[in-house]
Amino acid sequence: MDEYSSLLRPRRPSTPLTDDLRQLVKRCLAGQQAAMVELVDRYRGRVFGLCYRMLGQRQDAEDAAQETFVRLLKNLGQWDPQRDFEPWLLAIAGNRCRTALAKRQRRPATQTITQPILDSTPDTHAAQNLAEEVELALCQVRGEYRQAFVLFHEHEMSYAEIAETMSCPLGTVKTWVHRARRELISQLRIRGVIAEASYELHDV
Amino acid sequence: MNCTTFESRLQSLLDERLRPQADNDLLMHADGCAECSHMLAGYELLWDGLELAEPPAMSADFTQRVVGLAEPASLPRQVWSAPVRALATVAALILIALAPLTRSLWSPSTKSADEHPVAAASGPLPADSSVKPARPSSSDAAQVPQIEAIHSVASDAASEHLAQSPALPPSTDPAPPGNTSNLEWLIAEIPSRLSEVSVENFDTEKIPGMRPLASSFHVTITLLRRSLLGGKDQNPEKPQAILALPATLPVVS
Numbered sequence: 001m002d003e004y005s006s007l008l009r010p011r012r013p014s015t016p017l018t019d020d021l022r023q024l025v026k027r028c029l030a031g032q033q034a035a036m037v038e039l040v041d042r043y044r045g046r047v048f049g050l051c052y053r054m055l056g057q058r059q060d061a062e063d064a065a066q067e068t069f070v071r072l073l074k075n076l077g078q079w080d081p082q083r084d085f086e087p088w089l090l091a092i093a094g095n096r097c098r099t100a101l102a103k104r105q106r107r108p109a110t111q112t113i114t115q116p117i118l119d120s121t122p123d124t125h126a127a128q129n130l131a132e133e134v135e136l137a138l139c140q141v142r143g144e145y146r147q148a149f150v151l152f153h154e155h156e157m158s159y160a161e162i163a164e165t166m167s168c169p170l171g172t173v174k175t176w177v178h179r180a181r182r183e184l185i186s187q188l189r190i191r192g193v194i195a196e197a198s199y200e201l202h203d204v
Numbered sequence: 205m206n207c208t209t210f211e212s213r214l215q216s217l218l219d220e221r222l223r224p225q226a227d228n229d230l231l232m233h234a235d236g237c238a239e240c241s242h243m244l245a246g247y248e249l250l251w252d253g254l255e256l257a258e259p260p261a262m263s264a265d266f267t268q269r270v271v272g273l274a275e276p277a278s279l280p281r282q283v284w285s286a287p288v289r290a291l292a293t294v295a296a297l298i299l300i301a302l303a304p305l306t307r308s309l310w311s312p313s314t315k316s317a318d319e320h321p322v323a324a325a326s327g328p329l330p331a332d333s334s335v336k337p338a339r340p341s342s343s344d345a346a347q348v349p350q351i352e353a354i355h356s357v358a359s360d361a362a363s364e365h366l367a368q369s370p371a372l373p374p375s376t377d378p379a380p381p382g383n384t385s386n387l388e389w390l391i392a393e394i395p396s397r398l399s400e401v402s403v404e405n406f407d408t409e410k411i412p413g414m415r416p417l418a419s420s421f422h423v424t425i426t427l428l429r430r431s432l433l434g435g436k437d438q439n440p441e442k443p444q445a446i447l448a449l450p451a452t453l454p455v456v457s
Contacts, residue, residue: 036271036274040271041267052260061259062266065266066270066273130256131257131258134253135253154254156221177219178215184250185243189246194249
């Protein structure tokens with residue numbers, strides 16, 4: 001696997017609104033608990049993934065995901081079947097996460113370590129460390145930038161879908177994603193993750 | 205290519221989800237520029253880290269917890285709004301119908317005689333009815349004699365009117381069935397009562413002040429006839445708001 005394979009993620013197949021989803025929503029509106037369970041199970045992974053990237057902590061992410069689905073089930077009748085379902089669902093999740101972030105800022109928070117910790121022990125958990133460093137760097141990025149970045153690179157949504165989800169212009173979303181990338185690179189540099197790394201040109 | 209265009213080009217490639225490897229100019233510049241080389245390496249580490257940073261597992265009972273917290277999804281409003289509107293309309297009509305016939309529900313201590321404009325319209329009520337004639341407010345001591353006089357005259361005029369109406373039922377009505385409430389009896393009796401009451405010859409000569417009351421009464425009976433009996437107004441030429449006043453009464457502009 002060459003070094004660029006990680007830059008290219010298989011694009012998630014587009015999921016247009018299907019009759020199956022329409023029927024599922026209809027059954028939820030009729031009060032069928034089995035349908036609600038099916039709907040939650042279908043999207044819980046993506047919702048939790050966004051919430052975890054936004055909040056950085058498992059419990060907070062699960063709380064936000066729970067609130068998201070409870071609101072979804074209570075307001076399912078307001079969904080316009082002409083609109084795509086997932087952007088609407090992720091918009092609710094994003095709002096819940098931003099609310100949680102605002103609450104977190106208002107209360108005394110634990111200090112986030114921004115200085116690199118020198119460790120002379122052999123690095124046997126490089127991958128785990130890298131993952132943790134990326135997560136930490138992501139937590140330092142501004143909320144809107146972070147959400148746009150996660151929706152684009154992890155949920156593989158288009159800029160248009162993200163604009164619909166975040167209720168902002170497409171150009172703004174593009175700017176936010178670019179700025180998020182720059183901030184992440186900057187954070188990784190500050191923490192020494194991108195210290196002396198250099199690119200080596202390989203034969204194409 | 206310079207460093208500014210390098211970054212811009214790299215961002216565009218990432219937006220298109222394309223591999224930078226496909227862009228030879230980008231690679232050539234990175235090979236000769238340490239800063240841009242670091243940038244390219246940084247993005248590579250970033251994507252590797254994101255792939256490795258998988259979210260932790262969720263609680264096993266997450267879905268059940270969510271469904272338990274959520275109330276039944278609301279039905280679309282248009283499913284139940286029409287019956288609700290119909291019920292509200294029927295309830296409003298019943299209230300209008302009951303207004304002149306449930307004088308007994310009004311508190312006699314707070315209502316004076318002239319606040320019962322349709323007192324004359326109520327036919328004889330069941331024997332166990334708690335209807336009592338309205339009494340003037342005790343707080344209005346200076347006007348009590350005058351109000352009582354008006355009330356007594358109004359009652360006399362109403363009784364005389366009812367006596368003159370040939371279609372009125374006998375003064376004593378059968379009591380409601382033992383297991384039927386007064387309210388239910390009233391609701392059942394309304395249509396038959398309405399068809400019997402005639403307001404055309406309400407004599408207001410004795411009490412000129414009764415004309416507004418007679419007007420209100422006429423309007424109410426007309427509305428009730430239209431809504432409950434399903435029939436048209438007996439004076440179709442006259443607008444609903446304009447009453448058929450006796451010729452002896454002056455028309456108030």
